[in-house]
Amino acid sequence: xxxxxxxxxxxxxxxxVVAAHHSFAAEYNANDQLTLVGTITKVEWTNPHTWFFIDxxxxxGHVVNWAIEGGAPTVLYREGWKPNSLKVGxxxxxxxxxxxxxxxxxxxxxxxxxxxGRCVFAGSSGPGGTATDNCTPGRR
Amino acid sequence: xxxxxxxxxxxxxxxxxxPLALVAQWQGYPTPRIPRTADGKVNLSAPAPKTADGRxxxxxxxxxxxxxxxxxxxxxxxxxxxxxxxxxxxxxxTQSKDDPSARCLPTGxxxxxxxxxxxxxVEGPGTTAILYESGTRFRxxxxxxxxxxxxxxxxxxxxxxxxxxxxxxxxxxxxxxxxKAWLDQAGHPESDAMTITERFRRKDFGHMDMEMIIDDxxxxxxxxxxxxxxxxxTDTELLEFICExxxxxxxxxxxxx
Numbered sequence: 001x002x003x004x005x006x007x008x009x010x011x012x013x014x015x016x017v018v019a020a021h022h023s024f025a026a027e028y029n030a031n032d033q034l035t036l037v038g039t040i041t042k043v044e045w046t047n048p049h050t051w052f053f054i055d056x057x058x059x060x061g062h063v064v065n066w067a068i069e070g071g072a073p074t075v076l077y078r079e080g081w082k083p084n085s086l087k088v089g090x091x092x093x094x095x096x097x098x099x100x101x102x103x104x105x106x107x108x109x110x111x112x113x114x115x116x117g118r119c120v121f122a123g124s125s126g127p128g129g130t131a132t133d134n135c136t137p138g139r140r
Numbered sequence: 141x142x143x144x145x146x147x148x149x150x151x152x153x154x155x156x157x158x159p160l161a162l163v164a165q166w167q168g169y170p171t172p173r174i175p176r177t178a179d180g181k182v183n184l185s186a187p188a189p190k191t192a193d194g195r196x197x198x199x200x201x202x203x204x205x206x207x208x209x210x211x212x213x214x215x216x217x218x219x220x221x222x223x224x225x226x227x228x229x230x231x232x233x234t235q236s237k238d239d240p241s242a243r244c245l246p247t248g249x250x251x252x253x254x255x256x257x258x259x260x261x262v263e264g265p266g267t268t269a270i271l272y273e274s275g276t277r278f279r280x281x282x283x284x285x286x287x288x289x290x291x292x293x294x295x296x297x298x299x300x301x302x303x304x305x306x307x308x309x310x311x312x313x314x315x316x317x318x319x320k321a322w323l324d325q326a327g328h329p330e331s332d333a334m335t336i337t338e339r340f341r342r343k344d345f346g347h348m349d350m351e352m353i354i355d356d357x358x359x360x361x362x363x364x365x366x367x368x369x370x371x372x373x374t375d376t377e378l379l380e381f382i383c384e385x386x387x388x389x390x391x392x393x394x395x396x397x
Contacts, residue, residue: 023325026237026393046386048244069388074273074379075256078167101392 028097028108036107040090041065045073045083052086054094067106068094091115166377174374175345182374184346191263196308196342198261198268201378202370208254210326214366224329224359231327239322243390244383246277246297248323249314249336250352250366257381258373268303268310273378281312292316295332312338323354331358346372 024030038054050070055063070076073083086092092114096107113119175186189197208214220228231238241247253259257273266284271277281303288302295318303312319332334356342348348370355363 023235023237023239023242023389023393025235026242027389044386047381048383048385048387049389051386051388072257072381074381077379078376099392104392106392 024097024108027099027101029100030097032098033095033110034098034107035093035095036066037091037093038066040086040088040092042088043083043086047074048072050076054092064105066096067104068096069106069108070112071109086112168375169377171374171376182346182372184344184372186345188342188344195305196310197263198310198340198342198348199263201258201260201373201376202348203256203258203373204254205369205371206254207256208368209251209324211250211324211328211366212326214254214368215364217364218328219361219364220328221357221359221361224356227329227359228327231322231329236322236325236327237393239325239327240320241275241322241325242393244275244387246321247274247325248321248328248330249298249338250354251322251324252277253350253352253370254366254368258376258378260378268312271378273381275383276381288313288315295319297321299334299336306339308341310340312336312340314338329359330354331356333358348372 036054036056038056040052041055042053044051050073052068052070054066054068056066057063073081092112094107094109094113095111096109099106099108111119170180171182175183177183191197206214211218236242246252247255252272252274255274259273260271262269262271266282268281268283270279270281272279277298279298279301281301283303285304286302289300292300292315295316297318297320299314299317301312301314303310305311314336315334317330317332317334317336319330319334321330322328323330334354337353337355339351339353340348341350350366350368350370352366352368353363354360354366
């Protein structure tokens, strides 16, 4: 599993073009990535970037709410996402670049994978919409 | 009530319902008056359309063929002056945290054209408007023959633009910048001495070339060019992009005014 996880992260890294969009580098560390599995608690389909929040169980069983920044809604919309594509209660797997401020449970999404396997490169920092090898591009 | 009236009522409600359904679905609504192949695909290599007076028609929605956030992606050797380099280095060292666009203030003209969000050109008599999806902003390029103002008593983020045709190339000259925007997200600076010349040439139906010449003798040692290609975006429309709606990043990085 650890191997799979690192392979997944390697793929995400190789396809993610990290540019200093919206002071990305000031807020996030592109080299500090994490894959989380959680349940969506809130979705903000807003400019300049989308946000969603997920409850993630830590190894001790405590539920922690993470804030995830996604791509610009206009860009995601043209990729086929809609304001209601992510719904409260959906279980998602997300690969994020962690916020530099470690006091926050916050990340910038490189990839959001839905339960049915569809996924979208959601990063606000790069060209986006590019599915990785082990992901089907999300269109819904 | 006659059957005809009922039918008329039904047709009427269909007619009123249809545009509503389409309004919600402008993405995918076929752009009218564009060449398509037999299977309905847009023929992007068809000849560029002409206006009634024989000039190339630039109207349409355009998107950079390659997104550029850092102009070094597109330009090999950007000739920063000593002053320009000091500013650029400082912005790089602080990871562009002070980029005005991170606080929803305007981006510089080069990066705005090269983002992953399209812009729309609308040619009217005396004015060509450029509507940018990014930030829902517009520029007006005056084409009525007036010169650029000799003196600017109120410098502007986007400057003042005039446009003219040189054969098949639309040339926009812009001056009167306030120098506050960044040319890109890497932090290439601009000053109030800057003039930008944009040269647009629509090669065929779906492709338009641009050369953008930056002439800013305070920040750079000589004029330099950014070359880009734009692709016509069909069956789509500009989307609303109100940056101020939920801008959380500047608070997170401590640059909120």
